[in-house]
Amino acid sequence: GGIITQTPKFLIGQEGQKLTLKCQQNFNHDTMYWYRQDSGKGLRLIYYSITENDLQKGDLSEGYDASREKKSSFSLTVTSAQKNEMAVFLCASSIRWGRGAETLYFGSGTRLTVL
Amino acid sequence: GQQVKQSSPSLTVQEGGISILNCDYENDMFDYFAWYKKYPDNSPTLLISVRSNVDKREDGRLTVFLNKSGKHFSLHITASQPEDTAVYLCAAGANYQLIWGSGTKLIIKP
Numbered sequence: 001g002g003i004i005t006q007t008p009k010f011l012i013g014q015e016g017q018k019l020t021l022k023c024q025q026n027f028n029h030d031t032m033y034w035y036r037q038d039s040g041k042g043l044r045l046i047y048y049s050i051t052e053n054d055l056q057k058g059d060l061s062e063g064y065d066a067s068r069e070k071k072s073s074f075s076l077t078v079t080s081a082q083k084n085e086m087a088v089f090l091c092a093s094s095i096r097w098g099r100g101a102e103t104l105y106f107g108s109g110t111r112l113t114v115l
Numbered sequence: 116g117q118q119v120k121q122s123s124p125s126l127t128v129q130e131g132g133i134s135i136l137n138c139d140y141e142n143d144m145f146d147y148f149a150w151y152k153k154y155p156d157n158s159p160t161l162l163i164s165v166r167s168n169v170d171k172r173e174d175g176r177l178t179v180f181l182n183k184s185g186k187h188f189s190l191h192i193t194a195s196q197p198e199d200t201a202v203y204l205c206a207a208g209a210n211y212q213l214i215w216g217s218g219t220k221l222i223i224k225p
Contacts, residue, residue, distance in 0.1 A: 031211065035215075040217060041217055042119065042206075042214070042216050042217045042218070043159075043204070043206075043213075043215040044215075044216035045213070048211055048212075050211060057209070058212065059117070067207075090158065092203070097210060097211045102147060102159065102164070103152060103161045103164070104151075104159075104213075106158035106159055106160075107158065108157075108158055109158065
């Protein structure tokens with residue numbers, strides 16, 4: 001089995017601050033994702049990376065940057081945190097897409113609060 | 116449209132009964148449909164998924180029904196048990212991009 005580790009578990013920032021969330025997986029999966037979860041809403045895709053050195057924007061990419069430093073790690077940066085922004089950011093990985101390889105394995109999340 | 120909707124925020128079912136969870140989608144290009152289960156303070160885990168070339172898939176007590184013309188898929192859980200109590204998330208998509216419903220909280224009453 002494998003595990004996805006997200007750090008930090010809780011992140012408190014100030015308005016306008018640049019904040020970075022980190023994700024590591026030891027599944028040896030090709031594809032990694034960042035999702036945002038707001039209360040009462042479905043998960044929304046921010047960025048994904050099909051393989052190492054790839055970066056793709058999701059529907060919610062504005063205000064975020066991402067970096068796939070190596071196959072096992074995928075970081076998300078909030079470029080300028082917005083006041084009253086509260087959400088849980090979930091990192092996930094999958095083998096790839098297609099032929100049953102799309103199963104997502106999620107980390108435990110980073111809960112962001114902006115003061 | 117890209118939306119995926121779970122119209123029922125919650126559902127209560129008697130133990131031993133059949134739980135039916137529903138999901139509607141808008142984009143007829145979606146070719147992958149999945150149900151994930153989420154316990155409180157845990158991350159979602161995959162329960163069952165289907166591709167658009169099948170109408171039905173069974174796995175133990177779980178069955179997914181896909182109605183492509185109606186842009187609707189559902190999860191049936193037979194012999195529902197208290198440990199089935201959780202939030203169920205549906206997701207649909209294509210090519211790495213999944214669109215998620217907001218979840219249905221299923222409560223199984225003993």
